[in-house]
Amino acid sequence: MDPRSVEAICRVVLAIPRGEVTTYGAVARKAGLPGRARLVGRILKVTPASIGLPWHRVLGAGGRIVFPASSRAFAEQRRRLRAEGVVVTHGRVVRDEAPDLDELLWKPLNSGAPGRHGRATGRSRSRRSR
DNA sequence: AGGATGACAGTGT
């Protein structure tokens, strides 16, 4: 396996801030290896824990924990994430911010009254904690 | 050598 890829991927994973998460695909892209999500998973698997990679901050597409819900790894990842304040529900990480397009486009303009314009998605307050 | 298997993802139905 190309050690350059390994290094690139490890660096990206190391750079994930505490309390934040990303996905295999995103890591691959940032490492300059688009389409190599599988490789990311492989690296995380074979890399010794002693290296101290924050592997738990890497999720499957859609913020899903990829391990079987009954597995040890699943429980461990969920535990670590919650320990960092990440909200996990039904094996997924709750998307904290849904920065939709119009919000991104408008925010800089009306800096006086940010957000707050009838965007009631309703989903925000329902915190089913399982 | 060739098929199966993954810590995955994107698209189509």
Add this chain to the structure above:
DNA sequence: AACACTGCCATCC
């Protein structure tokens, strides 16, 4: 939302 299919490619039989 759930499945099927395809792309990806390093490893392991």
